[in-house]
Amino acid sequence: MKVQNNRAWLMVLPMLLIVALSAIIPLMTVVNYSVQDTFGGNEFFWVGTEWFQEILASERFHNALQRTLLFSALILAIEIPLGIAIALAMPRRGMAVSFCLVLMALPLLIPWNVVGTIWQVFGRVDIGLLGHGLASLGIDYNYTQDTLDAWLTLIVMDVWHWTSLVVLLCYSGLVSIPEVYYQAARIDGASRWAVFRFIQLPKIKRVLLIAVLLRFMDSFMIYTEPFVVTGGGPGNSTTFLSIDLVQMAVGQFDLGPAAAMSLIYFLIILLLSWVFYTIMTSLDNDAAASKGGQ
Amino acid sequence: MASIHLKGLAHRYPAASSGATVPYALNPLDQVWDDGGAYALLGPSGCGKTTLLNIISGLVRPSEGRVLFDGDDVTDLPTEQRNIAQVFQFPVVYDTLSVADNLAFPLRNRGLEKAIIDARVAETLVMLGLEGRAHERARSLSADDKQKISLGRGLVRTDVRAILFDEPLTVIDPHLKWQLRTELKKIHERFGHTMIYVTHDQTEALTFADKVVVMDAGVILQVGTPKALFDRPRHTFVGTFIGSPGMNVLRCEFDGEQAFVDGVKIPLDAATCSVARGRGLHESTSVRLEIGIRPEAVTVSGEPKTGPAVRLIAVEDLGRHLLLRLQLGSQPLCALLPEGAEIPEQPTLHFDPAMTLLYADSLLVEGTDDTEQTSAVRVEAYA
Amino acid sequence: MLKLSEINLAVDGQRYLEDVSLELKRGELNILLGPTLSGKTSLMRVMAGLDRPDSGALSFDGESVIGVAVQRRELAMVYQQFINYPSLTVYENIASPLRVAKLAKDEIDARVMQAAALLKLEPYLERKPANLSGGQQQRVALARALVKRASLVLLDEPLANLDYKLREELRAELPTLFAELGAVLVYATTEPSEALVLGGNTACLHEGRVEQFGPTLGLYRDPDTLMAAKLFSDPPLNTVALQRIGNSLRYKETDQALAESTAAPLLALIESAGSDAVELTLGVRGHHVRDSSAQCSPACFSITGRVDVTEITGSESFVHLDFLGQPWVALLDGVHAHASGAEIELTIDPADCFLFDESGARLRKQCERVN
Known part of the structure; x- marks a missing residue:
């Protein structure tokens, strides 16, 4: 076994190099900026954790973080149940299956910025189908001026764009459940809810975990779509962490605070992903423990 | 219930x-x-x-x-x-x-x-x-x-x-x-x-x-x-499907008194014979006749001339039983003997008439007094 | 010849194989017999080179094959599940290993047709596997293993998913099918009866160890250990604990002595084996427990047990009974309908019995010893 392990290391070496070049080195550059200050030119001063303290204490950061967390929470709360529901409703056999799968895959094939542009146009009160339609129904809708409208637009857009991913993942889990489970449940007199709770949910748990993780990370890092649609407005109401970060780094050229902020941002994502993962796999571990215990 | x-x-x-x-x-x-x-x-x-x-x-x-x-x-x-x-x-x-x-x-x-x-x-x-x-x-x-x-x-x-x-x-x-x-x-x-x-x-x-x-x-x-x-399997399929190995089914002729497998005389019991005669099976040429006998009911002995001679193809020791693969005329036949039984070099066969069944077109030839629940069976559809 | 010496394999602290040493010759059928998780599949994976043992040597025709990639070994494997290429016809499925080996077209055709003839697949050559019955699908997998003319053929419970009657049929054909290849043939099964029909050699596996290896019938009749006897008994081996006190044999449970005529041949056996064991286990197979009316030698002894349940197959009866607290099965010829709870008497010939000492080693007459 020992010999095998050494060779395995050799095999992953090229991959490690690529990871180092593409991730670790840029990350280190960011770390480097985050502890220094510059007044232009190539002069840098050591400032220690000053930028971090400043960012963590700033109201601007807190507000952006809260907005981002709220956005992710709303996205998960809508997309996960909706995705499961659509997956449950999808046909299991026949011609309709491929039709549904293609339909579901379509939004996933559209690039982010295009999605943003589509919705930006779609929602415009003057020429957009949605905006104009709502206006003609007498509903006061304007995502460039109303905070609630802006949020609604972003959430509906994200749900439209990404629920398919959850659907497809759940569907793959659902179709792998053998038919006898459903037959046994019918014989046991199980309600639709009991079938979901005790057969379908346990069997799709693993893919669901992946879906939750992917959707959380994606929504927490969302940038392109709000940038295209609302540009962070009205006011700062849709300025999420990512948008704030870019404004700070590119707009104001505050490299030090921006670097510190990206590190904090990165750690938050890492931490939350880990928390999600631990919570959702804990059930599995329980089972494994009871298995090992006997 | x-x-x-x-x-x-x-x-x-x-x-x-x-x-x-x-x-x-x-x-x-x-x-x-x-x-x-x-x-x-x-x-x-x-x-x-x-x-x-x-x-x-x-x-x-x-x-x-x-x-x-x-x-x-x-x-x-x-x-x-x-x-x-x-x-x-x-x-x-x-x-x-x-x-x-x-x-x-x-x-x-x-x-x-x-x-x-x-x-x-x-x-x-x-x-x-x-x-x-x-x-x-x-x-x-x-x-x-x-x-x-x-x-x-x-x-x-x-x-x-x-x-x-x-x-x-x-x-x-x-x-x-x-x-x-x-x-x-x-x-x-x-x-x-x-x-x-x-x-x-x-x-x-x-x-x-x-x-x-x-x-x-x-x-x-x-x-x-x-x-x-x-x-008493009612159909040759039942006979061969049940039992391990299944029942021997051999093509035969019937002259009204006994059956012949490739010219070798096989005695049948009187009841079967009379039913078969009653159905005119001894005169019919269109009906496919077969005898069925369980490998467990086939006995062999070494004494010559006590029964028809049979060719011994192979002996398989299955632990609990000895499986004899035999050939009677041109047709293969199995016999199942208990563990440790002696195998004669020149085996002669013995069929117990009570255990030897006659099948016409795969269906058992039997009296109508059979009390088994078989009346509901509709075998016509079975090819 | 495939030679395994002192193969050990453990994964995450769990032992899969322990000191497995076997010599499997070309042209012979070797059966791995044991229940689920006894190490049959692990052993096959090691033989195939899919898993690398922690220690031990593995050689084929004298050359070590440890660390040689599976793709470079002349190897064929058939699994319990019917594994075929779903998009290829039966013909192409059988031909696939030959296409990989880049054989000439004529040669491929000849070999495929030969294998198809042997396995009675000729009428189905143009069909896709999904349109075949389970038995036919497994025949395709077997044909693919056959055409490859591999020097090592591993069959992992190939008939387990087939119908009973089909299994009987294929079982009878298998040994002759592969015999001509001159390959080392390994066949894993959980069923003692299957091993007996197949013949060849058998290795009894238990918890990753080879309990005994030898000619199948010899092993069946003459097991070395209690575990080997148990593994090779279907219905399960009946056992009862005995104690030798001076010149008498007693049932441990009741302290009741066995009749002198019965004890004598058993004591003679113990003496001949040179054993001074006090605690003994007597084992007897189900079909050696006979109806009390059966003819038997004077040494025969009878036991009285309480009937648990009787299963009647039409030609035989399995009488499950409780004998001194042990579950016993008597396999009687004919129909014996005993009511549950009835006390019945059965007869056993001591000559049919195995005796084992505390360690589970079988006691044999000295002259009987093989080594």
Whole structure:
């Protein structure tokens, strides 16, 4: 076994190099900026954790973080149940299956910025189908001026764009459940809810975990779509962490605070992903423990 | 518990294209299965036994005929309203629930009181010998224990009218098969549930059932006790399918007094001869005649001229038995001798006339006084 | 010849194989017999080179094959599940290993047709596997293993998913099918009866150890250990604990002495084996427990047990009974309908019995010893 392990290391070496070049080195550059200050030119001063303290204490950061967390929470709360529901409703056999799968895959094939542009146009009160339609129904809708409208637009857009991913993942889990489970449940007199709770949910748990993780990370890092649609407005109401970060780094050229902020941002994502993962796999571990215990 | 009456039942799966006629997956049949009986449906893959089981459980709706439980027509009732229990080929347990919760599941679904549920679950755990494991997670159990839970979810209910088994021992190790089989048998003896057991394994069918239903190609060929199926198979298929190895079936001629296999005289019993003569089989040339004899009933001896000589092809030692592969005239023949029996170099054959059966076009030639329940069998459809 | 010496394999602290040493010759059928998780599949994976043992040597025709990639070994494997290429016809399925080996077209055609003829697949050559029955699908998998003319053929419970009757049929054909290849043939099964029909050699496996290896019939009749006897008995081996006190043999449970005529041949056996064991286990197979009316030698003894349940197959009866607290099975010829709870008497010939000492080693007459 020992010999095998050494060779395995050799095999992953090229991959490690690529990871180092593409991730670790840029990350280190960011770390480097985050502890220094510059007044232009190539002069840098050591400032220690000053930028971090400043960012963590700033109201601007807190507000952006809260907005981002709220956005992710709303996205998960809508997309996960909706995705499961659509997956449950999808046909299991026949011609309709491929039709549904293609339909579901379509939004996933559209690039982010295009999605943003589509919705930006779609929602415009003057020429957009949605905006104009709502206006003609007498509903006061304007995502460039109303905070609630802006949020609604972003959430509906994200749900439209990404629920398919959850659907497809759940569907793959659902179709792998053998038919006898459903037959046994019918014989046991199980309600639709009991079938979901005790057969379908346990069997799709693993893919669901992946879906939750992917959707959380994606929504927490969302940038392109709000940038295209609302540009962070009205006011700062849709300025999420990512948008704030870019404004700070590119707009104001505050490299030090921006670097510190990206590190904090990165750690938050890492931490939350880990928390999600631990919570959702804990059930599995329980089972494994009871298995090992006997 | 209930008696099950299958009235003019038949099934065709829907045609792929409209207008095309699909052959019967299950040919028309009439069967009454008694309350508290243990029945086995035995046959090769694709013989229609699972279709029949699914019709009884309500997973498949028959295209013709009715299914009656205790006289109540349940043909149009869905599975969940028929009050049946079913154990499948692969164990079905609710992974996230404990053993006890798995057993309680069908009762909770029916909204029973907690006290009643607890009492029934405790009783069932004892019945299955799983008392000590009530709180273990079901998915950590071995395959045979999972199968017990599948069965337990049926036993726990008091409203069950029949328990159906679909090849339940497929994934169980041989040693544990013995245990599970006898436990099933004991549960049947003690509680008298109506049980229907589908299998392709003759040992399972014969050991489990009071009455075995042998099927092939969508037709019920014989319904009888294990002994009747072994001693007097009504169709050559039943004879060859049951027994290991199956019955020897040899082409023969019949002169009204005895049979001849490639010119070798084979004595038949008087009753068979008179029935055969009565049907004019000794004069007919269009009917295919065969004799059937079990390898267990073929005896050989070394004494010359006491019977027809036979060629010994091979001897296989199977531990418990010796299997002799012989050739009589041009036709192969098996004989099964007990362990350690002496094999003569120049064997002569002995057929017991009482155990030698005559078949005309694959159907047993027998008197009408036969009391076995065979009247309902419609073999015409069977090619 | 495939030679395994002291193979050990453990994964995450769990032992899969322990000191497995076997010599499997070309042209012979070797059966691995044991229950699920006894190490049959692990052993096959090591033989195939899919898993690398922690220690031990593995050589084929004298050359070590440890660390040689599976793709470079002349190897064919058939599994319990019917594994075929779903998109290829039966013909192409059988031909696939030959196409990989880049054989000439004529040669491929000849070999495929030969294998198809042997396995009675000629009418189905143009069909896709999904349109075949289970038995036919497994025949295709076997044909693919056959055409490859591999020097090592591993069959992992190939008949387990087939119908009973089909299994009987294929079982009878298998040994002759592969015999001509001159390959090392390994066949894993959980069923003692299957091993007996197949013949050849058998290795009894238990918890990753080889309990005994030898010619199948010899092993069946003459097991070395209690475990080997148990593994090779279907119905399960009946056992009862005995104690030797001075010149008498007693049932441990009741302290009741066996009749002198019965004890004499058993004591003679113990003496001949040179054993001074006090605690003994007597084992007897189900079909050696006979109806009390059966003819038997004067040494025969009878036992009385309480019937648990009787299974009747039509030609035989399995009487399950409780004998001194042990579950016993008597396999009687004919129909014997004993009611549950009845006390019945059965007869056993001591000559049919095995005796084992505390360690589970079988006691044999000295002259009987093979080594």
